[in-house]
Amino acid sequence: MPAPITPRRLVVIPTYDESENIDRVLDAVRSVAPEADVLIVDDTSPDGTGDLVRARSASDSAINLLVKPTKDGLGAAYRAGFGWALEHGYDQVAQMDADLSHPPERLPVLFAALDDADVAVGSRYVRGGGVRNWAWHRRAISRGGNLYVRLVLGLRVHDTTAGFKAFSRAALEKIDVLESASNGYSFQIENTWRASRRGLVIVEVPITFTDRTAGRSKMSGSIAREALSRVLAWRIAELRGN
Numbered sequence: 532m533p534a535p536i537t538p539r540r541l542v543v544i545p546t547y548d549e550s551e552n553i554d555r556v557l558d559a560v561r562s563v564a565p566e567a568d569v570l571i572v573d574d575t576s577p578d579g580t581g582d583l584v585r586a587r588s589a590s591d592s593a594i595n596l597l598v599k600p601t602k603d604g605l606g607a608a609y610r611a612g613f614g615w616a617l618e619h620g621y622d623q624v625a626q627m628d629a630d631l632s633h634p635p636e637r638l639p640v641l642f643a644a645l646d647d648a649d650v651a652v653g654s655r656y657v658r659g660g661g662v663r664n665w666a667w668h669r670r671a672i673s674r675g676g677n678l679y680v681r682l683v684l685g686l687r688v689h690d691t692t693a694g695f696k697a698f699s700r701a702a703l704e705k706i707d708v709l710e711s712a713s714n715g716y717s718f719q720i721e722n723t724w725r726a727s728r729r730g731l732v733i734v735e736v737p738i739t740f741t742d743r744t745a746g747r748s749k750m751s752g753s754i755a756r757e758a759l760s761r762v763l764a765w766r767i768a769e770l771r772g773n
């Protein structure tokens with residue numbers, strides 16, 4: 532029997548002012564998925580997150596840093612990171628936040644799910660998944676937002692705004708991930724929507740999401756509004772046959 536081919540794996544983590552979290556998330560990812568490389572995409576954080584990553588990468592060749600000169604939002608950071616992953620020939624790419632809201636210990640399960648799927652979604656809203664420490668209004672916004680997206684776009688995925696996901700290389704190419712236009716949460720929705728419409732196999736892996744305990748959230752009303760209006764615009768364009 533030929534030896535099994537080990538996929539080359541990359542974990543992409545966007546950062547803006549995450550100096551209080553970056554070492555912890557790097558430690559966790561390196562210990563649970565030692566075979567995977569890591570790419571931090573930092574928008575020149577004023578708090579020196581990039582310098583901390585540079586120091587780590589000097590002693591660990593699996594850790595890479597991509598610096599962008601300006602803060603352009605989550606979507607732009609991920610596009611840069613996914614572009615880097617495709618250029619560097621990775622077979623599987625995971626994405627996660629730096630604030631430890633996404634449980635690093637679920638990375639192996641997320642990657643393993645790609646044996647039978649094109650996209651694996653770390654999901655709060657399937658059996659076994661959940662949310663810890665979120666205020667009721669955050670829960671309500673997330674639940675309501677997910678319901679809205681599922682109804683408007685007719686998606687079967689339960690956690691459409693999930694930011695903890697893994698893609699095969701082929702999936703990233705079929706989604707045309709570098710062509711997406713979204714910046715905030717809608718970036719997550721756009722990729723899942725495109726994956727679904729392009730016939731890719733999407734599986735949901737249960738995760739428990741924990742609210743950040745350090746650093747500040749970059750979530751804002753304008754990010755939420757972008758998601759609501761883009762989702763509607765995509766559906767209208769679909770119905771018009773564009």
Ligand SMILES: Nc1nc2c(ncn2[C@@H]2O[C@H](COP(=O)(O)OP(=O)(O)OP(=O)(O)O)[C@@H](O)[C@H]2O)c(=O)[nH]1
Pocket residue numbers: 544545546547548549572573574602603604605608627628629630632742743747748749750
């Ligand atoms: N490079 C880059 N990273 C960003 C930007 N905005 C957010 N991030 C990072 O993206 C991840 C998610 O951002 P958060 O602020 O945690 O947003 P959130 O998880 O939606 O909101 P909370 O649940 O309130 O934390 C974190 O790792 C951030 O540092 C950005 O403009 N550029």
Ligand SMILES: [Mg+2]
Pocket residue numbers: 628630632743748
């Ligand atoms: Mg967060």
